Amino acid sequence: ANDIFIFNEVIGHLGLLELPIKGRSYTWSNMQDNPLLEQLDSFFTSANWITCYPSTQVLP
Template sequence: MFDLDIPDDEDWLLYGDFKYIRAPDNRNKPGGDANDMLTFNDFIQSQALVELPLKGRQYTWSNMQTDPLLKKIDWFFTSSN
């Protein structure tokens, strides 16, 4: 995705289930790969993307266990224009 070239004169919206978290507090339990977080945040910064916050829920995924792991993995970003 680092090869993506968003032209300055176009408005973009990127959204999806990226499988990555941006920070440890995007999980309800300790863990997460710090290198993946850094890479994901580096991509967002390199493309000058702005996160659009989700309203109404802190997490967007659950492993559906009795003591569930919850994560925010659905993200919406827009070009900085």
């Protein structure tokens, strides 16, 4: 099986939600003149956490 498929299945099975990164749509750059910009980092939490801490943010 594909590793990303297994990862996504586990995330779904656990009911985790991804927290968006505030103020930036990427977390990695190759630092070239015409850079590649990618989001390599992901942050997950539970619905219970969001309920208890609704102002949780992920900052770059």
